[in-house]
C-alpha cells in the first residue's frame with residue numbers, strides 16, 4: 001500500500017522556510033523592480049539579489065529542476081512541484097531559486113542532448129543563474145503546427161547558415177543565446193527534417209525586429225521578440241542533438257515546461273483564493289459580510305474545489321514523471337494538466353476580482369494581470385485546443401469500437417448474458433415463488 005499524501009518532514013521544513021522566505025524577502029522585489037527579473041543584474045540589484053540566491057543555495061534549493069544525473073541537484077518533479085507552488089506567487093521567486101521558464105526547459109534539453117562543450121558553454125552558466133536564454137521556435141505564419149515552419153539552415157562547409165523569421169521568442173532581448181528550431185532537410189517529413197541550433201544572440205545576422213508586448217504593455221517594449229535570422233552563420237558544433245532531431249528535443253523541452261507552468265499556477269491561483277477569502281471576511285454590505293452571502297460562498301467553495309482537484313492532478317502527474325522518467329509515457333496527463341490550467345487560474349482570479357468590486361479591476365490589485373496571464377497560458381507551449389486533441393487521442397487509444405451495432409454496454413444484451421450466467425439460480429428463484 002504505497003499511496004501517501006504526506007511530504008517527508010525534512011523537505012517540509014525546507015518548504016516552510018521557502019514559504020516565509022518568498023513572502024518576506026522575494027515578493028518585495030516584485031514591487032521594487034517589477035518586470036525586471038529577466039534583465040541581467042546591474043550592480044545595485046546584484047547587491048540585493050545575489051545574497052538571496054546564496055541563501056537558496058545554502059538551503060539546497062537552487063535550480064532543483066534537473067536531477068543529479070543531468071548536472072543539477074534536483075529532488076525530482078514531485079518535490080519541485082511542492083516548491084514551485086510556493087514560487088508561483090512571485091515574479092522574481094523562480095529567478096531567485098534558479099528555476100525560471102524558459103531557462104529550465106532550455107537547460108533540460110542541453111543537459112539531455114548537449115555535447116560536453118555545449119554544456120560547459122551554455123548549461124553551466126544557465127544553472128549558475130548568470131545568463132538567460134530564449135527558445136525560438138514559433139514563426140509568424142504558424143506556431144501550433146510546426147510543420148509550417150520555414151526558417152532554414154543550409155550546410156556550407158563546416159558551418160550552417162540560417163535564414164528566416166521567428167516570432168514570440170520570449171526574453172530574446174536579454175538572452176545570451178537562442179535555441180532555434182529550423183528546417184535542415186526540406187525533402188523529408190518535417191518530423192525528420194528539422195534540427196535545433198544553439199545560437200549566441202550577438203551572432204551577426206540575428207536581428208530583433210520588434211519586442212512584441214502583451215496587452216497593457218507599451219508597443220515594442222514587450223518581451224516576445226520577432227526575430228529575423230539573415231545569413232546567420234554558426235559552426236557545425238552549434239547543432240544541438242543530431243540532425244533532424246528537433247521534434248524529439250522539442251517534446252522533451254515542452255513536457256517539462258508545461259508541467260512547471262502548472263506547478264507555479266497552483267501558487268498564483270491560491271494567492272487569488274486567499275485574497276478572495278480575506279476580502280469576503282473584511283467587507284460588509286447589505287446587512288452582512290460578503291462571506292455570509294451565498295453567491296460569495298459559492299465562489300469560495302467552487303474555487304477551493306477547483307484548486308484542490310488541479311493541485312492533486314499536477315502532483316500526480318509530477319509523480320508519474322518521476323516514476324517513469326519519460327515524458328512520452330506521461331504525455332496524456334501533461335496535456336490534460338495544460339488544458340485545465342488556464343481555466344483554473346482564470347476562474348479563481350475572476351471570482352476574486354468580482355468579490356473585490358471596483359478595486360478588483362484596478363491596476364492596484366493583481367487580478368487583471370492574473371486573468372491576462374491565464375489567457376497567455378492558453379497559448380504558450382501550445383494552444384489548449386491542440387492539447388485537448390492530444391488528450392483525446394491518448395484516451396481513445398485505450399478503447400475499442402463496439403463489435404456490432406449496439407454499444408457494448410447495451411443493457412438488454414447484458415441482461416440476457418447475466419440471466420444466462422445465473423440461469424440455474426434464477427430458475428430456482430422462479431421455482432420458489
Ligand SMILES: Cc1cc2nc3c(=O)[nH]c(=O)nc-3n(C[C@H](O)[C@H](O)[C@H](O)COP(=O)(O)OP(=O)(O)OC[C@H]3O[C@@H](n4cnc5c(N)ncnc54)[C@H](O)[C@@H]3O)c2cc1C
Pocket residue numbers: 102134135136137138139140141142143144145167168169170171224376377379380381382383384385386389
Ligand atoms: C506568452 C507567450 C509566450 C510564448 N513564448 C514562446 C517562446 O518563448 N518561444 C516560441 O517559440 N513560442 C512562444 N510562444 C508562442 C506559442 O508557442 C504559440 O503562440 C502557440 O504555439 C500557438 O501558435 P500561434 O500563435 O501561431 O497560433 P496558431 O497556430 O495560428 O493557432 C491559432 C488558434 O487556432 C486554433 N488551433 C490551432 N491549431 C489547432 C488544432 N490543431 N486544432 C484545433 N484548433 C487549433 C487555436 O484556437 C489556436 O489558438 C509564446 C506565446 C505566448 C502567448
